[in-house]
Amino acid sequence: MNRTKNNLSLGNRLWPRSLHAQLALLSGLMLAITIALYGWYTAREQSAIAEKTILMEIHTLAQNLATASADYLVVRDFASLEQILIQSAEFPGVLSIQVTDAGGRRVGDVVRTENNAPARVRFGEPPLTPPALSDSGGSIVQREADRLAVWRPVASGGILGWVRIEHSLRTIGEIRGQIRKSSLIAVVLAILASTALLLAFLGRPMRAIRRATVFAQKLDELRGNKIPVDRTTVEIEQLGEALNEASARLLDSESRLNHLAHHDPLTNLPNRLLFIDRLHQAISQAQRLKNPVALLFLDLDRFKVINDTLGHTIGDQLLKEAGHRLSVIVRDGDTFARLGGDEFNIILTYMSHAQDAATVAKKLLDLLSQPFVVEGHELFITASIGITLFPTDGAEAQTLLKNADAAMYRAKEQGGNQYQFYSPIMTIKAHERLAMETGLRHALERAEFAMYYQPQVDLRTGEIVGMEALIRWLHPTWGIISPTDFIPLAEQTGMIVPIGEWVLRTACAQNKAWQSAGFPPMKMGVNLSSRQLREKDLVKMVDRVLGETGLEPRFLELELTESLIIPNAEPTIETLRDIRAMGVQIAIDDFGTGHSYLNYLKHFPVDKLKIDTSFIRNIATDPSDAAIASAIILLAHNLGLKVIAEGVETEEQMAFLRRNRCDQIQGCFFSPAVPGEAMTQFLREGRPFFPHIADSHLG
Ligand SMILES: Nc1nc2c(ncn2[C@@H]2O[C@H](COP(=O)(O)OP(=O)(O)OP(=O)(O)O)[C@@H](O)[C@H]2O)c(=O)[nH]1
Ligand SMILES: [Mg+2]
Known part of the structure; x- marks a missing residue:
């Protein structure tokens, strides 16, 4: 601002910077110029008219005098001539009048002094030089600085002499001066008047502009x-x-x-920023009013599968609809937010007691139990909910959130589709999980994993027809860790990918080794996790491992859990088709526990169903388990699939399955999963391995 001011030229500095003053000055100037121009023009016109009038009058006077003089000159009556000249000299503005003879000698000469004294006769002046005659023989005008001299020949037959009248031009100057003076006064008055008028008229709009400026500034x-x-x-x-x-x-x-x-753009629900803010508010209010506050941490179960199999767009849509559906539980003062990913978080205030939180959690799970229809896909989702209470489970927002997360994790560990209240043991578990995660990162390089094998027996022949390869983590201090404890962690952290490849390679190599050692060839079942199924180069990896170990594809069977089957999951189906095209077989694990998309089963490239252990356990005693198991066997056979029962532990279970024409069984009834060397020993002991169960044996 200052710089601009300093840079202003002198002209700019004199010129006012306010629009108001500029307008006033400009209009004043314009009016002044107009009046001045008009004054100048009028003065010029007026003086021209005055000059013309004077000239005409002098001409007339000169003409009259010339006529009168002619006779006097002829009779040389100079005294009478003088009288006429004195009278004529009274004419306003006349300075002097001379009458000469033809040679210019003065015969009459009267003069008036400047101060308007009466005319007097003058003598002894030198002769004058008359001008040349004009063509018309009329008057000749000679102009000097302040006067005019009009010559008129005195004629009567020939030129007798001249009349010369000198006339002052002062009157014309006076007229001009007067006009200039009144113009000047008009100019000054005009400037003053226009400035005053403009100041008065522009005052209001200028004030409005100033108000507008202040308004715009603020x-x-x-x-x-x-x-x-x-x-x-x-x-x-x-x-x-x-x-x-x-x-x-x-x-x-x-x-x-x-x-x-403050909102999540996908669901339009409050985001983390707003949520944390509301949580702080709820906590400080609860401190004052001594009412409990509950924080619910909801995370959808296996949401990744939806994203990976049906695409992110459908995942987004589902999140949106789930958010919309769940948000109905919110009452005034509660907050329902999406903090990110597939997590929804709820703050419950004004609860009468903590159990209200459980009611809300149940309601949330209930709301999710109805399938969602997204772009024609019928989707089932469940969620896990962790609940923390203020002030019991934490005094600060971050602690409450962290503990709710731990409780949610516990709900997931328990199989999902449930809620869990936080308890301090969960924090300990969370620490343990962290330790396990660190250990898991080194387990592969430290060769802490081992493969165990469990035989699969054909119920018709009693022969071992296959093995399921099962991983064990042999930790130097924690001992043997079951895959159910560390595989979910490996899945979450992505470590399942290298571990899965190691499992596949080891199992294939073992199978090939058994074949090379001369044992009858059998299938090797290897579990495939959802995470592996999403890996883009899974097919290439399987192909590479088979190539490296030399195992024929038909001796490999990949097992995937039923929950991986999603309607129209094209990418999954594609991958499975490619794998099957190589000659590798596909089995569905834990059949009967997931959402049975029976309708879609026929589109799935599958060879075998594995009945889940939970149905086998009470098969001999529980009629409904028995019904489910036999239905699955029937279903598999009708679809042209093989069926195997796992977790078979007793003679009764085995007998039931054989009666119902189950193809194969697996379980401790024959053998638990044992290390490779133990299994080699096992195989050496002969075949068919279990002749006593074979149909032929029964006759
Ligand atoms: N479509 C979609 N997916 C998202 C969005 N944000 C996160 N995700 C995905 O949601 C999944 C959430 O991960 P998790 O909750 O850890 O995994 P999950 O498969 O649900 O498994 P669990 O919760 O452990 O049962 C991840 O795969 C994210 O890539 C989103 O805005 N849109
Ligand atoms: Mg999730």
Whole structure:
């Protein structure tokens, strides 16, 4: 600002910077110029007219005198001539009158002094030099600085002499001067009047402009206020309205920005920022009112599978709809938010007691139990919910959130589709999990994994027809860790990918080794996790491992759990088809426990179903388990699939399955999963391995 001021030229500095003053000055100047021009023009015109009039009068006077003089000159009556000259010299503006003979000698000469004294006769002046005669023989005008001299020949037959009248031009100058003076006064008055008028007229709009400027400067502070619109001037009115519109737009975009900053764009639910803020508020209010606050941490179960099999767009849609459906539980004062991913978080205030949180959690799970239909896909989802209470489980927002996460994790560990209240043991578990995760990262390089094998027996022949390869983690200090304890962790951290490849390679190599040692060839079942199934180069990896170990594809069977089967899951189906095209077989594990998309089973490239252990356990005693197991066997056979029962531990279970024409069984009834060397020993002991169960044996 200062720089601009300093850079102003002198002219700019003299020129006022206020529009108001500029307008006043400009209009004053314009009026002054107009009046001055008009004055100058009028003066010129007026003096021209005056000069013309004077000339005409002098001409007439000169003509009259010339006529009168002719006779006097002829009779040489110079005394009478003098009288006429004295009378004529009284004519206003006349300075002197001379009558000469043809040679220019003065025969009569009267003069008037400048101060308007009466005319007097003058003698002894030198002769004059008459001008050359004009063509018309009329008057000849000679102009000097302040006077005119008009010559008129005195003629009567020939030129007798001349009349010369000298006339002052002062009157014309006076006329001019007067006009100039009145013009000047008019100019000054005009400037004063126009300035005063403009100041008066422009005062209001100028005040409106100044108000508008102040308003614009404080637009952000005024937050949607309106400026009173002055409607006396169109431009000012437009300015006022434009400012009001700008103010409204500013408020609007501010509130939109504010909304964006505090809401999740996908679901339009409050985001982490707003959620934490509300949690702080709820806590401080609870401290004052001594009421409990519950924090519910909800995470959808196996949501990744949906994303990976049906695509992110459908995943997004599902999140949106789930958010929408779940948000109905919110009452005034509660907050339902999405903190990210497939997590939804709820703050419950105004609860009468902690158990209310469980009621809400149940309701949330209930709401999810109805399938979602997204772009024609019928999708079943469940969720795991962790609950923390203020002040019991934490005094601060972050602690409550962390503990709710631990409780949610516990609910997942318990199989999902449930809620868990936080208990301090969960924090300990969370620490243990962290330790396990660290250990898991080194387990592969430290060769802490081992493969165990469990035989699969054909119920018709009693022969071992296959093995299921099962991983064990032999930790130097923690001992043997079951895959159910560390595989979920490996899945979450992505470590399942290298571990899975190691499992596949080891199992294939073992199978090949058994074949090379001369044992009858059999299938090797290897479990495939959902995470592996999502790996883009799974097919290549399987192919590579088979190539490296030299195992024929038909001796490999990949097992995947039923929960991986999702309707129209094209990418999964593609992958499985490719694997099957190589000659590798596919079995569905834990059949009967997931959402049975029976309709879709026929599209799935599958060779075998594995009945879940949970149905086998009570097969001999529980009629409904028995019914389910036999239905699965029937279903598999009708679909042209083989069926195997796992977890078979007793003679009765085995007998039931054989009666119901189950193809194969697996379980401790024959052998638990044992290390490779033990299995080699086992195989050496002969075949068919279990002749006593074979159909032929029964006759
Ligand atoms: N479509 C979609 N997916 C998301 C979005 N944000 C996160 N995800 C995915 O949601 C999944 C959430 O991961 P987790 O909850 O750990 O995994 P999960 O498969 O649900 O398994 P569990 O919760 O352990 O049962 C991840 O695969 C993310 O890539 C999103 O905005 N849209
Ligand atoms: Mg999840």
